[in-house]
Amino acid sequence: xxxxxxxxxxxxxxxxxxxxxxxxxxxxxxxxxxxxxxxxxxxxxxxxxxxxxxxxxxxxxxxxxxxxxxxxxxxxxxxxxxxxxxxxxxxxxxxxxxxxxxxxxxxxxxxxxxxxxxxxxxxxxxxxxxxxxxxxxxxxxxxxxxxxxxxxxxxxxxxxxxxxxxxxxxxxxxxxxxxxxxxxxxxxxxxxxxxxxxxxxxxxxxxxxxxxxxxxxxxxxxxxxxxxxxxxxxxxxxxxxxxxxxx
Numbered sequence: 685x686x687x688x689x690x691x692x693x694x695x696x697x698x699x700x701x702x703x704x705x706x707x708x709x710x711x712x713x714x715x716x717x718x719x720x721x722x723x724x725x726x727x728x729x730x731x732x733x734x735x736x737x738x739x740x741x742x743x744x745x746x747x748x749x750x751x752x753x754x755x756x757x758x759x760x761x762x763x764x765x766x767x768x769x770x771x772x773x774x775x776x777x778x779x780x781x782x783x784x785x786x787x788x789x790x791x792x793x794x795x796x797x798x799x800x801x802x803x804x805x806x807x808x809x810x811x812x813x814x815x816x817x818x819x820x821x822x823x824x825x826x827x828x829x830x831x832x833x834x835x836x837x838x839x840x841x842x843x844x845x846x847x848x849x850x851x852x853x854x855x856x857x858x859x860x861x862x863x864x865x866x867x868x869x870x871x872x873x874x875x876x877x878x879x880x881x882x883x884x885x886x887x888x889x890x891x892x893x894x895x896x897x898x899x900x901x902x903x904x905x906x907x908x909x910x911x912x913x914x915x916x917x918x919x920x921x922x923x924x925x926x927x928x929x930x931x
Contacts, residue, residue: 722818726798726827736824739763741817752853752863752883754809754817754839762819764792764837766806774807778821778835793824793832796839797924800828808930812867812881813910815842843914843924844869845877859903860888879912879926907931 765777781791848870865883891902912926
């Protein structure tokens with residue numbers, strides 16, 4: 685009888701051993717997720733380790749947003765308030781502060797590549813020149829000063845370092861609107877890379893409201909140009925010279 689019980693127990697252990705091994709394998713199996721590194725806190729840290737609410741608009745969000753204007757991109761892909769003013773002006777509002785685009789009493793700070801952008805108008809920045817946007821919500825005055833009471837928007841521009849690529853875009857729309865742009869970027873030599881873009885947009889007819897009435901003098905033209913030259917001096921040091929034009 686004892687011999688039968690011994691064989692019975694051994695049989696049970698043998699039967700359940702594969703199941704235990706499978707469970708152990710499932711527990712030990714891990715999945716590595718892509719890490720999102722943000723620089724809105726002046727240091728490179730993982731997004732989940734930032735002691736604040738951070739939103740990241742990445743390259744995929746930029747590519748899948750039809751509008752070419754960064755203001756429209758922010759409206760569609762973030763939870764901050766973005767307001768368009770007449771005359772191709774825009775302002776942002778974070779955590780309830782009044783939206784502003786210039787002045788000395790701003791409460792939401794805009795950075796370009798980690799540096800204060802001053803009175804830069806977001807409506808003049810095209811998404812073609814942007815790699816990603818990081819939005820830090822909540823007070824950051826201890827790091828950036830009084831202008832960051834509501835939060836910080838850090839616009840990180842493209843720095844193409846691979847083979848040169850060029851893209852051309854042409855579009856049209858209501859009110860006799862047409863748009864053309866050309867964007868190029870990449871490595872020229874081992875130590876020199878560049879990004880450049882030129883665009884033109886015309887709305888030749890005045891805006892027509894739903895009741896058929898036209899708003900006089902609402903036709904407009906936009907011209908934009910951008911050029912960046914850069915070089916990686918060492919692994920940790922880099923120099924970039926860039927300029928842009930809007931009219």
